Amino acid sequence: MCRFTRLYLIVLFLMMVLVLPGNVSALTAGADYTVTLEKMNSDGTLTEVGSTTVTADANGKITFSFTGVPTNPTTHFLVITVKDAAGNTVRRSFVPAPPEGGTNELGVNNLSDKQTEMILEAASLVGSDDPIIIAYGLIFTRTPNLTSSDLTNIAGLGKECIINGLEKFLTDHGVTEAKLTEFKNAVAYNPDGKDLGDFTALFKSAVDNPAQAEEDMSKAAGLIADIFIDAAAKTGIDLALFLAADNEAGNIADSGAGAQYFNALSPQLQTSISQSMMVYSTRISFVRMAKEYAEAMEALNATGDQVDTFNNAMSTLFTTLSNLDQQYAKYFIDPENNQLTQQVQNQMNNDYQQAFTTFMTAITSSDADIAQMRNNVATALGISVNQLPQDVGQYYDYQGNLSNWPIPMVVVTNWVASIMTAGGELTYTRLDPNTYPIPPYMEWLGVCSDTNYGDKQSCETNGGTWTVQRSDFTQMGFPASFAALMGIQEDVNIAEMTRNYLYDQSNPQTGGQPTPEQESQASFVLFNTLGAIVNNIGGTTDGNTAITDLQKKALVRMMLPPNPH
Known part of the structure; x- marks a missing residue:
């Protein structure tokens, strides 16, 4: 000592x-x-x-x-x-x-x-x-x-x-x-x-x-x-x-x-270092994600219950990660006697992924929060709750199950409804499609020359011409502030999917297996694109007070899926 x-x-x-x-x-x-x-x-x-x-x-x-x-x-x-x-x-x-x-x-x-x-x-x-x-x-x-x-x-x-x-x-x-x-x-x-x-x-x-x-x-x-x-x-x-x-x-x-x-x-030491760095970078990514979400929810006036539920989910996640670090420590401390086989590495990766899946389930909004959000939106729009589409507040997850929106999306929607009710508005200028194009495997995003069809397959099957382009939410009938919100979300999704296109087998540059250099460059492009989205956000919270930079960043953070990578 x-x-x-x-x-x-x-x-x-x-x-x-x-x-x-x-x-x-x-x-x-x-x-x-x-x-x-x-x-x-x-x-x-x-x-x-x-x-x-x-x-x-x-x-x-x-x-x-x-x-x-x-x-x-x-x-x-x-x-x-x-x-x-x-x-x-x-x-x-x-x-x-x-x-x-x-x-x-x-x-x-x-x-x-x-x-x-x-x-x-x-x-x-x-x-x-x-x-x-x-x-x-x-x-x-x-x-x-x-x-x-x-x-x-x-x-x-x-x-x-x-x-x-x-x-x-x-x-x-x-x-x-x-x-x-x-x-x-x-x-x-x-x-x-x-x-x-x-x-x-x-x-x-x-x-x-x-x-x-x-x-x-x-x-x-x-x-x-x-x-x-x-x-x-x-x-x-x-x-x-x-x-x-x-x-x-x-x-x-x-x-x-x-x-x-x-x-x-030695191969054993190479494996130990590589896996140590994977755990290390994942830990930083999770902490970054938790910190940014917590700050964003506070900036957008999340309720105490929403913050507590989210923080509890993060606490459980970090406890699980710490336990996994301890469980697999021997493979790093003594790799000569505890070889990190492919089977062990796969199990380790699965355990960390399961921790994230459990986290996603834990941050699902309650039925009461969804009902309150729908009421807030209806009030902001001056309509009854029954006039809202039934899917406002729900989505189909990757397993095909109908689930409530996660807490971050509910917080964002409530915040936009609140500034509208107070006389404010959210504005957003869409990104230039020439500078920020839609990636090839998002070609389902667009419009048909025949307005009777809203998806690419139906459009082309029935003789229409499909044009890949960003959605015009104002033309689609969304109120201005919610049109801006949807535009932010779509541009964030395009930015995220542009990075994910690296892993698509049809990508001619990567074949679905990008080099580390390509991954690094894609991450940096995403970082810069999100910054451009933030810069294009405007509006006021009450007709006079400008939306702050912190609130703009919070909106973008909330639109990003909670992906540690």
Whole structure:
């Protein structure tokens, strides 16, 4: 255990724990050890702060202290090295430097040994104490069974995929160097959220409680995603952009400059890293989705029951994801003894997908909420509820079952009805079809030259000409504000389907199997298209007060299906 007090005192209780099958011994009782504290400089080199000699107690623990410990923000990381009397390094670990007067905790085990080796090699290779590359390195090193060659290749991956991939992508797409530096600092120390200090604290928990070591290590691995999420929130970096940058890093590992390092790893380690990254990116996607939906519902005046139901569904989802992380942790921590076979990987993917399906069921609106929404719409339109089409509030799901609308769609409809009742209106300018065309496999969207037919098959069967184009909801008789709402929804659907066209077998560019580069580019195009939709929204909430940017973004968020990818 390592504690930093207001006098910058370090006290470390160092004991090896059982984190993998097999015995891992404590330090030798009664033996002398030299403990050295070093700080990592901004260029990735180390400077010794001090050293001391200690004797292990009867339980193989050692206790020591240093004064004048460097603190954040001038120092990002500290390194602890323990050597025996012969000068052999027996244990090594790292810890983020705490803020002045702050506290961080540290535990040391055989996994932290390897992670520290990786951190030092990566820092030396890139010539930096970059917290982003260190955090990603921790995702890559979830097993202590790594060779020196593995660590060298992981460091190479970090340089090419993170420095030349993720970070370059962010700066190429609008993130300033100052903003990126702020983000890096938040990864190392974030007073408003989780940071790498929380990661090392879980190593301490594993040391203190050997029986739950594997559980703690599974939490520590998932915690990296939360650290990036909180850093993005603190610095205002959009998680969608960060995920696109993460995809770019994956592209470089798959087929770019990082492929030589990735391919040099054992097949088991490659599988472990790939699956770890899948779980990591899915976790960020889910959190991003939950955060954006929660903010959107608040902006659009969702009821307390709607917010509670949605939040409870998200809470259940996150609990399920955490349990799955723990359930499958052994395949990442010890891939040599727990091979991630195709059968296991398929089961893992199915389990995560089932968690999402359960979530969708949980956010279905109640019959009472649907009835209230229909009443609100009728009031806004000045008609009776019986005059509304029966399908307002219901849809057929993928299994062909008639279901109530999900909570987000009900919230949006209620909000539009409320501003209409208050004398306001929603306006929207449709996207230019030349710049944002309808994808080929949405050719069912259009109009027939013979107005007696509303679908492509009937139109062409009866001699009509089908023209693929966006719907004119005003011409179709929708009230202006609801026509605008439907236009927003249709343009969002077109944007989403344009990305999904990557996976259509008839796509001549992908054949249904897009490259990582094509996936990354499609995600970024979707991100920009949604921004264009937001910019085209206008109107007032009461005839005078303009609809805010937050409300515009909320409308678009609510129109997107809750897809973590």
